[in-house]
Amino acid sequence: MIDKLAIIGVGLIGSSLSLALKQAGTVGQVVGYGRNRVNLEKGVELGVLDDFESSIKDCVYGADVIVVAVPLGAMQAVFAELKPSIGDTAVITDVGSAKGSVVAAA
DSSP states (O other): OEEEEEEEOOSHHHHHHHHHHHHHTOEEEEEEEOSOHHHHHHHHHTTSOSEEOSSHHHHHTTOSEEEEOSOHHHHHHHHHHHGGGOOTTOEEEEOOSOHHHHHHHO
16 A cells, blocks of 8 residues: 555646556555646546645655656656655656656656
8 A cells, every 4th residue: 555645747647547546545645746736726626636735845755656747858857856855765656658868867
């Protein structure tokens, strides 16, 4: 069981993953971060998210698993902002299609 899942980028893929994990009962709390507050509020309203934060730092605080679901071109900036905020035991994964640039950014 994942106690807290942080999803950075709550678009089609990030929100679909969140919903599937919630429906399977494998996650306790899902917190999202994204650029569009209206979409984040809608995610809470629809039950895709339990909550959302206005910063990556606050989103990932205490997270067991962090999913980065942003376009490949944004991953380097996201990882740079993410690095100082992750816990020692957090698992980080992404849903990007090409891994070379993602690994280099991480």
